[in-house]
Amino acid sequence: MSTSPASDTLRLSLxxxxxxxxxxxxxxxxxxxQIDIAGxxxxxxxxxxxxxxxxxxNLYNPNTNKVLPLRTPSQVDLDNQVYNSGYLQxxxxxxxxxxxxxxxxxxLAESNxxxxxxxxxxxxxxxxxxxxxxYANLYYDLKALALFGNELARQQRxxxxxxxxxxxxxxxxxxxxxxxxxxxxxxxxxxxxxSQIADEQATLRVLLRRGxxxxxxxxxxxxxxxVLPSVSTALDSALAHRPDVALTQEQIINAERSxxxxxxxxxxxxxxxxxxxxxxxxxxxxxxxxxxxxVPIRNRNQGAIKAAELTLKSVGAGLDNQQNLVxxxxxxxxxxxxxxxxxxxxxxxxxxxxxxIQQIATxxxxxxxxxxxxxxxxxxxxxxxxxxxxxxxxxxxxLFQSQQLLNYATNTRFF
Numbered sequence: 084m085s086t087s088p089a090s091d092t093l094r095l096s097l098x099x100x101x102x103x104x105x106x107x108x109x110x111x112x113x114x115x116x117q118i119d120i121a122g123x124x125x126x127x128x129x130x131x132x133x134x135x136x137x138x139x140x141n142l143y144n145p146n147t148n149k150v151l152p153l154r155t156p157s158q159v160d161l162d163n164q165v166y167n168s169g170y171l172q173x174x175x176x177x178x179x180x181x182x183x184x185x186x187x188x189x190x191l192a193e194s195n196x197x198x199x200x201x202x203x204x205x206x207x208x209x210x211x212x213x214x215x216x217x218y219a220n221l222y223y224d225l226k227a228l229a230l231f232g233n234e235l236a237r238q239q240r241x242x243x244x245x246x247x248x249x250x251x252x253x254x255x256x257x258x259x260x261x262x263x264x265x266x267x268x269x270x271x272x273x274x275x276x277x278s279q280i281a282d283e284q285a286t287l288r289v290l291l292r293r294g295x296x297x298x299x300x301x302x303x304x305x306x307x308x309x310v311l312p313s314v315s316t317a318l319d320s321a322l323a324h325r326p327d328v329a330l331t332q333e334q335i336i337n338a339e340r341s342x343x344x345x346x347x348x349x350x351x352x353x354x355x356x357x358x359x360x361x362x363x364x365x366x367x368x369x370x371x372x373x374x375x376x377x378v379p380i381r382n383r384n385q386g387a388i389k390a391a392e393l394t395l396k397s398v399g400a401g402l403d404n405q406q407n408l409v410x411x412x413x414x415x416x417x418x419x420x421x422x423x424x425x426x427x428x429x430x431x432x433x434x435x436x437x438x439x440i441q442q443i444a445t446x447x448x449x450x451x452x453x454x455x456x457x458x459x460x461x462x463x464x465x466x467x468x469x470x471x472x473x474x475x476x477x478x479x480x481x482l483f484q485s486q487q488l489l490n491y492a493t494n495t496r497f498f
Contacts, residue, residue, distance in 0.1 A: 121196035128192035137174035166362040176356035182347040204326035212491040221283040222301040223480035321493040342391040351377040416492040420485040
C-alpha cells in the first residue's frame with residue numbers, strides 16, 4: 084500500500100503550517116476584531132458629551148391668526164407691552180460629569196481592551212498547541228500507516244505464494260488461513276490509522292482555513308532533545324507568561340475600576356446652560372444661567388455598587404485558584420516529559436538501530452520460507468518486529484508531544 088503524497092498533496096513543514104495558521108485562522112482573525120472593537124470603546128469613553136441646543140418660537144398666534152409671527156412688534160405694541168410677534172427662545176446646555184467619571188470610564192475601557200488582548204493571546208496559545216499536536220500526530224500516523232502498509236504488502240505476497248504451494252500439497256491449509264488472519268489484523272490497523280489521519284486532516288483544514296480537498300502532508304518534525312529546564316524555572320515561567328494568569332489579574336483590575344466608576348456615579352452629573360429669551364420674560368431680552376442636577380435622595384446607585392463589590396470578591400478569589408491550576412498543569416507536563424526523556428535515553432543505541440530491527444523481519448521471512456522455523460515462530464518474530472517499529476514511532480511522537488505540552492503549560496518555547 085503506497086503512502087507517498089499524491090499530486091494534489093500540499094507538502095508543508097511545521098514552520099510553513101504555523102505561518103499559514105497565523106495568517107488564515109478564522110478564530111484568530113475574529114479575536115483580533117474584538118481587540119479593535121475594545122480599542123474603539125476607549126475612544127468612545129474619552130469623548131465629551133455633546134452640547135444641547137434648543138430653539139423655540141411661536142408657531143401660531145390665535146390673537147392675530149398668524150403662523151410663525153417672527154417680525155419685531157411695532158413701537159405702539161412695545162409701548163403698550165403687547166407682544167403678538169417676535170418671540171423666540173434659545174438655550175444651550177452642556178453635561179459635565181463630576182467625580183472623575185470620564186477618566187474612570189476611560190480606565191475601564193482600557194482594561195476591557197487589555198482583556199481582549201489577553202483573550203487573543205490565550206486563544207493563540209490554545210490553537211498553536213492544537214496545531215503542533217495535530218501536525219505531529221499526522222506525521223507519525225503516516226509513518227505507522229506506511230509501516231503496516233509495507234507489512235501487508237509483504238505478507239500478502241507470502242500468502243499468495245503459499246496458496247500456490249497449497250495446490251501442490253506442499254504446505255498445510257491452516258498455514259494459509261493463519262497468514263490470511265494475520266493480514267486481516269494488518270488491514271484493521273491500517274483502517275484505524277486511516278480514520279485517525281482523516282480526523283487530523285480535518286482538524287488541520289479548520290485551523291488553516293482551507294476549503295479544498297488537497298491532502299496536507301507534514302514533511303518533518305524537529306527531533307531536538309535539549310536539557311530539561313528545572314521545575315522552578317518552568318513554574319516561574321508559567322506564572323510570568325501564561326495569558327490566563329494575566330487575564331485573571333486583569334479581571335481583578337477591571338472589577339476594581341468598575342467599582343470605582345459605580346461609586347463615582349453616586350454623584351449626579353451637572354448640566355450647565357445659558358438661556359436667551361426675547362419678548363417672553365421679565366425683560367424684553369432676557370439672558371439667564373441654568374444649573375441642573377439630580378438630587379440623590381433615594382437613588383445613590385446602591386445596587387450597582389453592591390454588584391460591583393461582589394464581582395470584585397469573586398474574581399479576586401479566582402486568582403489563587405488559577406495559579407494553583409497553572410502549577411498543576413506545569414507539574415503534570417513536566418512529569419510526563421521527564422518520563423519520556425528517561426525512556427528515550429534508556430534505549431541501547433547499539434542494539435536497537437533501524438537496520439537491526441529490520442533484519443528481524445528479513446531473517447524471519449527467509450527462515451520461514453526455508454521451513455527452518457514454523458508458522459507460529461515466524462508470526463511471533465514478525466509481531467516483535469512490527470511492535471518494535473511502532474514503539475519507536477510512538478516514542479518519538481510522545482517525546483515531541485510532551486515537549487509541546489510543557490511549552491503549552493508554561494507558554495514558553497523551551498523546545
